Amino acid sequence: FKFADYELKGVPVRLAIGARDIENGTVEVMRRDTLEKQVEPLEGIAARVQALLEEIQTNIYQKALKHREEMTREVDTYEEFKKEIEKGGFILAHWDGTVETEEKIKAETKATIRCIPLEGDKTPGVCMVTGKPSAQRVIFARNY
Template sequence: EMRTRMFLRTAEFLWQEGHCAHATAEESETRTVQMINLYAQFARDYMAMPVIIGVKTANERFAGALNTYTIEAMMQDGKALQAGTSHNLGQNFAKAFDVTFVNKENKPEYVWANSWGVSTRLMGALIMTHSDDNGLVLPPHLAPIQVVIIPIYKNSEQLAEISARVAPIVSELRALGISVKYDDAENKRPGFKFADYEVKGVPVRLAIGARDIENGTVEVMRRDTLEKHVAPLDGIAEYIKGLLEDIQANILQKAVQYRDSMIRTVDTYDEFKVEIEKGGFILAHWDGTTETEEKVKEETKATIRCIPLDGDKTPGVCMVTGKPSAQRVIFARNY
């Protein structure tokens, strides 16, 4: 990559990429759609990042493909991010590289191919979708450390007492499939540890001192809201398991609410020019021509992110030319 951007366009990057060859056009299209839906499901269920599934325009689709399906996400600064794609390549590449198979009639035939992938730009998407001024906010389903436990003590005797009480809690959490770190490092003060794990986005922090043990309680802090509360030590592992799911759901809900608040509908080009300056997804009619698409891009720096698969399919007239439009498409400025 010549023009780099941290986390999004790096000089070198890792792909999750797949290629399939099929006997029929229908099988290839089915797999192409299946994969974009799988990426959308991963984005929503693990990254807590809502996306819009759609088809790229002829001008934006992968070169040589019959169709490119995309998932488009909305970042907190109002810019769109293409988070994954799936391409139905038809037989174009098979013909170019002479990829054939023997069909049921025992005759050679070109395969119907597709390819699909996501890359490490998803890390950038995760950061820009959820994080705040205090650092990362990681969804529990993806966080490498889901819970951190920090002891509050004045001397080695108190630390030993706390460690003995914490050990079975750590075991219980791990038995529930929860990743947990007990940070009893003596070269860092609790305040430093609090800030450090906040920056790193650990979903749940437990702080426990000698008085907490006496009271049978523990201080719980959730990273998504920065709220603190006291919970009983008895049954804390099961409580944390439920809390992590609540945090996951809350992070997703917050992202959905923000994304939806950034979707607006316009009918005229003058209105579009005003609204695009506010960021977000703009739903507008387009006449289907590359000329109009390029005109909008040149004059507003906005591109058609996709023709959404779901939503309003009502035909109308192009906001620029007044010509017939099959349905509204999604415009945005993007990374």
């Protein structure tokens, strides 16, 4: 119960120390991100956990970044947008910047603008719906 409770709370590293571990000068270290268990020397465990936490953070970030990149697609036409939004994920598309166009897209597809990227491709284009000029692509997605 204790282990499952802390996993549900999101604790990234679990240290388990029993009587035998104390005799042997070891500790069981379990990573939440990979579910790997390792027996480590008790001496220097604080530094090892510090390094492990940084490694876990990097691992989780890279996994999330890869997932986001895999789930993001670019479209140029509204018909293409309607097909792609059905697959889920994020859609990069040009938008003319008007509330009316955004509302039309939301009414017809249930997708809304998630953000206007500050970084990335700033290539101007034309709105996929109206054909009016667009400063850059924005990110659309559905709320789940």
